[in-house]
Amino acid sequence: MSTTTVPGPAAIGSSAEATPDPARARRRRTLAQWGFVAPAVLFMLLFFGYPLVRNIVMSFQHYTPSTFFTGKAPFNGLDNWRKVFGDGLFGKALWQTILFTIGSLIGQFCIGLALAVFFNRRFPLGGVLRALILLPWLVPMVVSGIVWRRILDQDIGVLNSFLGLFGIGHTPWLTSTHVALLAVILVNVWIGIPFNMVILYGGLQELPREVYEAASLDGASAWRTFRSITLPLLKPVITVVLVLGFMSTVKILDLVLALTDGGPADSTQTLGTLTYQDSFVQLDFGAGAVVGNVLVLISAVFAVFYLRANRTEGK
Amino acid sequence: MRAHPPNGPWPGRRRVRRPALVALTVASAVVGSTALTGCGQSRDPGVYTVLNSSTDDSYHSWDAATLERCGKRLGVTVRQQSVPADQVMTKSLRMASSKSLPDIIQFDGSEMPAFAETGGLMDLRRLGVDTTDVPQGILDYGSYKGTYYGAARTVNTLALFYNKDVLGKAGVKVPTTWEEMREAARKLTRGHRYGIALSAGGAEDGVYQFTPFMWSNGGDETDLAGRQVIQALDYWKSLLSDGSLSKSTINWTQADVNDQFMAGNAAMMINGPWQVETLNTKKSLHWGIARIPVPRAGDDSVGPLGGGELTIPDIGDTTREKTSAKIVNCLTSEQEEVTYALNSWMIPANRKAAAVWRKKVPSLSSLADQVAVARSRTAKVGSGWTSISLALQSAFQSALTGQSSASALKHAQARVESGK
Numbered sequence: 056m057s058t059t060t061v062p063g064p065a066a067i068g069s070s071a072e073a074t075p076d077p078a079r080a081r082r083r084r085t086l087a088q089w090g091f092v093a094p095a096v097l098f099m100l101l102f103f104g105y106p107l108v109r110n111i112v113m114s115f116q117h118y119t120p121s122t123f124f125t126g127k128a129p130f131n132g133l134d135n136w137r138k139v140f141g142d143g144l145f146g147k148a149l150w151q152t153i154l155f156t157i158g159s160l161i162g163q164f165c166i167g168l169a170l171a172v173f174f175n176r177r178f179p180l181g182g183v184l185r186a187l188i189l190l191p192w193l194v195p196m197v198v199s200g201i202v203w204r205r206i207l208d209q210d211i212g213v214l215n216s217f218l219g220l221f222g223i224g225h226t227p228w229l230t231s232t233h234v235a236l237l238a239v240i241l242v243n244v245w246i247g248i249p250f251n252m253v254i255l256y257g258g259l260q261e262l263p264r265e266v267y268e269a270a271s272l273d274g275a276s277a278w279r280t281f282r283s284i285t286l287p288l289l290k291p292v293i294t295v296v297l298v299l300g301f302m303s304t305v306k307i308l309d310l311v312l313a314l315t316d317g318g319p320a321d322s323t324q325t326l327g328t329l330t331y332q333d334s335f336v337q338l339d340f341g342a343g344a345v346v347g348n349v350l351v352l353i354s355a356v357f358a359v360f361y362l363r364a365n366r367t368e369g370k
Numbered sequence: 371m372r373a374h375p376p377n378g379p380w381p382g383r384r385r386v387r388r389p390a391l392v393a394l395t396v397a398s399a400v401v402g403s404t405a406l407t408g409c410g411q412s413r414d415p416g417v418y419t420v421l422n423s424s425t426d427d428s429y430h431s432w433d434a435a436t437l438e439r440c441g442k443r444l445g446v447t448v449r450q451q452s453v454p455a456d457q458v459m460t461k462s463l464r465m466a467s468s469k470s471l472p473d474i475i476q477f478d479g480s481e482m483p484a485f486a487e488t489g490g491l492m493d494l495r496r497l498g499v500d501t502t503d504v505p506q507g508i509l510d511y512g513s514y515k516g517t518y519y520g521a522a523r524t525v526n527t528l529a530l531f532y533n534k535d536v537l538g539k540a541g542v543k544v545p546t547t548w549e550e551m552r553e554a555a556r557k558l559t560r561g562h563r564y565g566i567a568l569s570a571g572g573a574e575d576g577v578y579q580f581t582p583f584m585w586s587n588g589g590d591e592t593d594l595a596g597r598q599v600i601q602a603l604d605y606w607k608s609l610l611s612d613g614s615l616s617k618s619t620i621n622w623t624q625a626d627v628n629d630q631f632m633a634g635n636a637a638m639m640i641n642g643p644w645q646v647e648t649l650n651t652k653k654s655l656h657w658g659i660a661r662i663p664v665p666r667a668g669d670d671s672v673g674p675l676g677g678g679e680l681t682i683p684d685i686g687d688t689t690r691e692k693t694s695a696k697i698v699n700c701l702t703s704e705q706e707e708v709t710y711a712l713n714s715w716m717i718p719a720n721r722k723a724a725a726v727w728r729k730k731v732p733s734l735s736s737l738a739d740q741v742a743v744a745r746s747r748t749a750k751v752g753s754g755w756t757s758i759s760l761a762l763q764s765a766f767q768s769a770l771t772g773q774s775s776a777s778a779l780k781h782a783q784a785r786v787e788s789g790k
Contacts, residue, residue: 121488123467124684141788209618210562211635230617232771318572319620320767335460337756338484 107351114344122340135341144321144329145346152325155240156304162244163300164293167251172281174252175259185256192249200313203242204229207314229315232322239314239323243307251296258292259285298361305357306350326350413690417447418697421462422476422678423455428647432713440700448697459485462683466490471685473694476678477520479511479746480574483753485681486514492682494518497695500702503721511675511746514753520679521702524716527673527744528582529737530663531631531649532638534656536563540637544660548605551638551663555614558637565614567627567636570606570766575624577759578674579640580606580766581747582662585672591751591758594765595776595783601665603766603775610770620767631657642676643737646715661736675744677716717741754786761785 114135116128139145174185191199206213207228215225228238262285270280286293308327311317317324317332324332326346334343420437424430433450441448451472453461459481465471466488477485485491495501495518501509504521512520530551532544540558545551555565570576583605584591589598609615622630624641631639632652640662649657661671680701682694700706704726707718711727717738718724728738748755765782769775 119488120463120484120490123463124488124490126467138789142785204621208621210564210616211633227617229621230771232768315621316572318763318767319771320572320773321764332760335456337760338459338463 110344110347110351114341114348116341118340118344120338128341131341135339135345139333139342139345144324147321148324148326148329148346149349151236151323152305152307152327154236155243155307155325156301158237158240159243159247159304160297160300162240163247163251164297166244167248167296168255170248170252171255171259172285174256185252188252189249191246192253196246196309197313199242199246200310203245204314207238207242230319232320235315235319235322239311242314243304243310246310247300247304251300254296254299255289255292258289262288294361294364298357301357302354305353326353413685413687415690417449418474418690418694419472420448420450420474420476420680420697421458421465421472422450422452423458423478424450424452425454429714432710436701436706436710437697440697440706443700444693444696446693446697466683471683473682473685473690474697475681475683477681479520479522479675479677479679480748480755480759482512482520482679482681483514483748484756485683486517486519487753490684491519492684492691494521494682494695494698497682497691499695499698503723504719505721505742507675507742507744507746508719510749512679514748520681521698522677522679522719523702523707524711524714525675525677525719525741525744526642526644526716527675527737527740528579528640528642528662529673529740530638530660531641531645532658532660533631533634534658536637537658544658545638545663546661547663547667548665552605552608552612552614555609555638556612559612559614562635564616564630564636565612566609566638566640567616567622567630568606568619568640569622569624569627570619570770571621571623571626572763572767573623574759576620576766577762578676578747579624580762581674581745582640582672585674585745586662586669587665591747591755591762593783594758594762594786595780600775600779603769603779605665606766607769607775617770620770643715643717643734646734659734659736661740670743671740673740673744675741675746677719757789758786761789 113128115130115132116122117131117134118128122128170188174181194202207215209215209225209227209230212228214228218226227234229235266284266288267280270284275283306327307325308331311323311325311328312331315323317328326349330343330346330350332343333346334340337343418441420433422433424433430450430452433452437448437450455478458475458477462471462475462477462485471490475485482491494512499518499521501518501521508522508525509518511525512518512522530545536558537544537554542554542557543550545554551566558565569579580602581591583602584599587598587602587605589596589602593599606615610617610619616630616635619627624645627636627639628641628645628648630636631641632649632655649655662673664671680698682691682698685691702720704718704720704723707720707723708726708730710716711718711723712730715731715734717734718727724738724741728735747759751758761782764785765778768778768781
C-alpha cells in the first residue's frame with residue numbers, strides 16, 4: 056500500500072542529482088518524515104484501529120456462529136444494545152465492576168504506599184523482604200485464583216481454619232452472594248500490592264533528600280512530613296500508578312473466572328466476564344461486542360481525564 | 371547507492387534517508403502482505419485431522435493409538451489436534467472463517483446443535499456412517515432437527531457413588547428414593563464429613579447435575595418455572611438446610627466433588643463414570659455405584675446423556691468427507707468402542723459393544739441401565755440450550771443462597787424468554 060506513495064530509491068537518486076530544486080527537496084523531506092511515521096501508524100491502525108472499529112460495527116450486527124461460514128452478518132440496528140441494556144444482568148455487572156475497581160484500587164494503593172514508605176528506610180533484611188513481597192506479582196493470575204479458591208473454601212479452606220483459632224465462625228467467602236465480591240476484591244488487592252509498592256518505592260527514591268532534612272530541622276512531625284512533602288512530590292507517580300491500576304482492574308476477567316466463574320448467582324459478574332459469557336458461551340458475538348464497547352468507552356473517558364490532568368501539570 | 375556522491379543540499383541527511391526509505395517500504399509491504407495472506411490452506415490428500423478435547427495425557431494417548439489403528443486400516447494418516455473442552459467450539463468457528471476446518475471435530479453433545487445450526491456439518495448417514503445397532507436415544511443425542519450429525523463412540527451419564535465402608539459402618543442402606551437419600555445423607559453427616567456432595571457450580575457441570583433431579587421429577591427445560599422443577603430445586607435446598615450438603619457446593623465443579631469424596635469429606639456423591647480412573651488410584655477407598663434416587667419409589671430415574679460426538683464439517687470436498695466417514699465408522703466399530711470404553715470408564719454407544727462391555731465391567735452395569743433411559747439435553751431445545759443452561763445456573767445458585775426456588779426459577783424462565 057505504501058509503495059504508491061513512496062517512490063523507489065533509484066528514482067529519488069537520479070532526479071535529485073539532475074535538479075536540486077528546493078520545493079522538491081521539501082516535498083521529499085515531508086515524504087521521509089511520513090515514511091518514519093508510517094510503520095507506527097500502520098501498526099496502530101492494524102492492531103488497535105481495526106479491532107476497535109470492527110467491534111463497534113459488530114455491536115450493530117446480528118453476528119452468530121453462521122457468520123463464520125457465510126461471512127454474512129446482517130445489520131440489526133440497536134437490537135443488540137437494547138437486548139444488553141434490557142437484561143438486568145448488565146446493570147448488575149456494571150455496578151459490580153465499579154465496586155470491584157474502586158475497592159481494589161483503594162486497597163492496593165493504600166497498602167502499597169504504606170509498604171513503599173516502610174521500605175524507603177534502610178534496615179537489615181529490607182531488600183530481602185521487599186523481594187519477597189514481589190512474589191504475588193510473579194505468580195500467574197489463574198494460578199493465584201485457583202490457589203485462593205482453595206484457601207477461601209468454606210469448610211476446608213486454610214483461612215477459615217485460621218480464623219477459627221480466634222473464634223471467628225466459618226465465613227462463606229466464595230459461597231455467599233453478599234461476601235463473594237468482597238473476597239474477590241481482597242484477592243485482587245493481594246495481587247496488586249507489589250505493583251503499587253514497586254512503582255511508589257521507585258518514586259520515593261527519587262525525592263530530594265534536602266527537603267526532608269529541612270523539614271526535620273524545622274521540627275516537622277513524621278505525619279506532617281508525609282502529608283506536606285512526600286504526597287505532593289509523589290503526585291505524578293501516584294497518577295501513573297492509579298491510571299495503570301485502573302486499566303488493569305476494570306477489565307478483570309481471568310481472576311474472576313478462576314475464583315468464582317462470576318457466581319454465586321452472578322454476584323461477582325463484571326463487565327469483563329459478561330462480555331466473555333455473551334461472546335464465547337452464548338456465542339452471541341453482537342451482544343458481547345456491546346459490552347466490550349462499554350468497557351472501551353469507560354477506559355477512554357478515564358484516559359481523557361488522565362491526559363488533561365497531565366497537561367495542567369505540565370504547565 | 372554507496373557510490374552516490376554526497377553533493378546534494380543536505381548530504382548527511384540524504385545518506386541516511388534513502389536506505390531508511392527502502393527499509394520502511396519493505397517493512398510496510400511485508401506487514402501488509404502477511405496481514406492479507408495466512409488464510410486458507412491446501413489439504414494433504416493422505417493426511418486427515420481430528421479436532422478433539424483430549425488434552426489430558428491418558429486420553430490423548432488412547433486417542434492417538436485408536437487413530438493410528440484406524441489410519442493404518444484405511445491407508446491414511448490421521449492426526450489429532452487437542453484443545454481444552456471449552457475451546458473446541460470457538461476454535462472450530464475460527465477455523466471455519468479461515469477455511470481451514472479439520473476433517474473431523476469431536477464436539478460435546480450439548481454444543482453440537484449450535485454448530486449444526488450454522489449449516490456447517492454434514493449429514494453423517496448420507497456420507498455412509500453406519501447406524502445399525504445404535505440405540506434410538508443415542509441417535510437422538512447425535513441428531514439436530516432430525517438429521518444425524520454426531521456419532522458418539524461412548525456416552526456417559528450420572529450416578530450415585532457411595533463409600534461402602536462408611537455406609538456399612540453406619541448401617542445405612544443405599545438410598546433409592548429422594549426421601550431415603552435425604553435421610554441417609556443426614557445420618558452420614560459426621561464432623562467434617564458431609565452426607566453427600568454434588569456440583570451446583572455456575573457452569574454446565576452444575577446444570578448437568580441438576581437435570582436428573584429435574585427430569586426424574588417430571589420437570590422440563592422448556593418450562594423452568596414449572597412445579598416439578600421447583601420441587602427438584604427445593605429438594606436440593608433441603609439437603610443444604612439439613613446440613614448434609616456443604617454450602618461450597620455452589621462453587622464446586624464435578625472434579626471438585628470427586629476430590630471431596632476421595633478425601634473422605636463426603637459419604638456419597640453424584641458424579642460420572644469418567645471419575646472412576648481417579649477414584650481407583652486410592653486403593654483404600656471402597657466405592658459402590660447406584661442409580662440416582664427418584665422422587666417416589668417406582669419412578670423412572672432419568673439421567674442426562676453426555677459425551678463427545680464425532681462430526682464431519684462441510685469442507686466442500688465430498689471424496690474427502692467420505693473418507694472421513696470411514697474413519698468415523700472405524701472409530702465407532704464394536705472393537706474400538708469397547709477398547710475406548712474400557713480405558714475411559716464410559717459406556718459404548720453401540721448396542722453390541724455395550725453388551726460386551728457389560729460383561730467385562732459388571733460393577734458399572736447400573737450405569738449402563740441408566741444410559742439406556744438417559745435423555746439428551748438438547749433434544750427438545752436444540753441450540754437454545756446454552757441460554758437455558760445459563761439462566762438455570764443463576765437460578766439454582768440464587769435459590770441455594772437464600773432466594774425461594776419459585777421466584778428464582780420464575781426469573782430464569784423470564785430471562786430465557788426475553789433472550790429469544
